[in-house]
Amino acid sequence: MTYLFVACGGAIGACLRFSLTELMASLLGRAFPYGTLSVNLLGSLIMGLMIGAVQQGYIEAQPWRPLIMVGLLGALTTFSSFSLDTLVLLQQGAWLKGALNVLLNVTLCLGLTWLGMQWMINRG
Template structure:
């Protein structure tokens, strides 16, 4: 039961962080591009890979904290559905370049962030 409560709390925190990053990004970077969603998805991919690798290769992160951080926090932080909806909106508005930039930026950025998270975890553990 404690594990479920930890996951729920972490999910709520991740969701709130996503909301506040979205607000900040809209004000600081502009609303013509979904910067907030891109930022949380790229950061989430980095953190997911880092935590998963550390949890699998060391005893630094227990199984409970691994699932709390990955399923809970990163699950609440990242959002494929918002990425998809924002990209579809850009394409529907015929903002082809911006839509393509969001699609490619998210796919490549998340892939590279995940690879960097994995490398960072291996560097931290000497593996």
């Protein structure tokens, strides 16, 4: 049953990733990997909210951890795409954009994970 939860979450996450990436490209263009950044930020916030909710006892780890944290967020967040986007920017000589992509993804994703976790911990 756990594998079914992971698979269902993964299917939803993959569809969300595609949709959000395309939306961001249509809104902001493709000169910078806004879609990858957006899904990484959203996934980080959701991860923080989920782990905070589990730690505080608002939700049970099963089935939410395999469904959301492993399946959905595993498919939604895009570290491999982030790595490729950054490498392509660097290969194109866009050093500033490449560095900005690394800085934004790492600092903002860590910050949003922490924020989501703190929000769930302090909500009661």
